Amino acid sequence: MLFVCYPKCTTCLKAKKWLDENGIEYVQRDIKIDNPSYDELKEWLEKSGLEIKRFFNTSGLLYKSMGLKDKLSEMSEEEKLQLLSTDGMLVKRPLLVCEDKVLVGFKQPEWEMILNE
Numbered sequence: 001m002l003f004v005c006y007p008k009c010t011t012c013l014k015a016k017k018w019l020d021e022n023g024i025e026y027v028q029r030d031i032k033i034d035n036p037s038y039d040e041l042k043e044w045l046e047k048s049g050l051e052i053k054r055f056f057n058t059s060g061l062l063y064k065s066m067g068l069k070d071k072l073s074e075m076s077e078e079e080k081l082q083l084l085s086t087d088g089m090l091v092k093r094p095l096l097v098c099e100d101k102v103l104v105g106f107k108q109p110e111w112e113m114i115l116n117e
Contacts, residue, residue: 002026002029002097003019003027003029003094003095003096003097004097006031011105015096015106026096032089034088035085036084036085036088038082041081042081044095044097045081047102052080053072055092056072056084056091057091057092060089060090062087062089101114
């Protein structure tokens with residue numbers, strides 16, 4: 001399992017603590033240092049079953065400073081994936097990449113249900 005996070009993010013810290021407490025093994029990757037590539041994001045989007053908008057860190061400073069709230073609706077999925085691949089701070093975190101699923105953001109009940117299947 002790949003745990004993609006920003007180590008200074010409180011939500012990421014909560015998710016990491018939960019993974020550790022539940023004995024779930026993972027490889028940690030710092031999203032700011034090692035931003036997901038276009039191909040990774042495309043694959044993760046497909047595995048997640050989510051809309052691409054869910055992959056954007058809508059509460060982040062970069063998202064807000066770029067005015068993406070108004071621009072995303074005019075962009076194609078391809079353009080959105082390209083944009084996400086330019087800076088890890090645009091990507092919602094944490095991401096937990098499993099063999100056949102991708103979890104975006106930490107919601108403990110959702111993670112418990114999916115990881116305990």
